[in-house]
Amino acid sequence: MKKALFPGSFDPFTRGHADIVQRGLRLFDHITIAIGVNEQKKGWLPVEERLRALRQLYRDEPRIAVEAYNGLTVDYARQQGIGFILRGLRTHKDFEYELGMADVNRQLDGDIETVVLFSESDLANISSSVVRELANFGHDIRQWLPEGLCYNI
Numbered sequence: 761m762k763k764a765l766f767p768g769s770f771d772p773f774t775r776g777h778a779d780i781v782q783r784g785l786r787l788f789d790h791i792t793i794a795i796g797v798n799e800q801k802k803g804w805l806p807v808e809e810r811l812r813a814l815r816q817l818y819r820d821e822p823r824i825a826v827e828a829y830n831g832l833t834v835d836y837a838r839q840q841g842i843g844f845i846l847r848g849l850r851t852h853k854d855f856e857y858e859l860g861m862a863d864v865n866r867q868l869d870g871d872i873e874t875v876v877l878f879s880e881s882d883l884a885n886i887s888s889s890v891v892r893e894l895a896n897f898g899h900d901i902r903q904w905l906p907e908g909l910c911y912n913i
């Protein structure tokens with residue numbers, strides 16, 4: 761079974777992220793959406809809320825799991841027996857960061873391959889940071905979130 765890890769902050773999870781997951785399911789039998797927990801950075805939504813909302817969203821999809829993890833992504837992938845890291849690329853601005861991460865991760869574990877999917881052009885301008893900012897100004901953010909995803913903010 762081909763399994764992928766889709767790691768990120770997902771603070772919040774957007775329609776752009778959901779699109780990468782859906783298209784990733786054409787390549788992989790199973791995708792684990794993995795919320796990276798950084799003890800130093802509190803984040804906007806509590807990790808428990810990010811987990812709860814995403815598990816609720818994908819509750820009827822047996823090919824998608826949602827987990828949180830500490831530490832290095834490759835270590836977590838290896839522990840879970842997952843051979844691929846899935847990432848999304850919006851514009852050239854993401855490119856250098858994603859290339860650097862993929863390089864480091866390959867150096868750490870050459871058996872884990874990074875697979876990058878290009879964003880749909882109409883979703884490429886969606887970022888968690890912009891959605892957070894809009895929410896902080898009291899804007900209704902539902903149009904940026906996948907249908908059915910509901911956070912208790």
Ligand code: ADP
Pocket residue numbers: 767768769770771774775776777780846847848849850854878879880883884885886887888
């Ligand atoms: P990180 O903090 O690890 O960058 P994010 O939650 O911001 O975590 O993003 C996780 C992954 O999703 C990254 O590969 C990022 O490039 C990708 N991504 C973010 N927004 C979009 C989008 N609108 N379309 C496609 N991919 C996206």
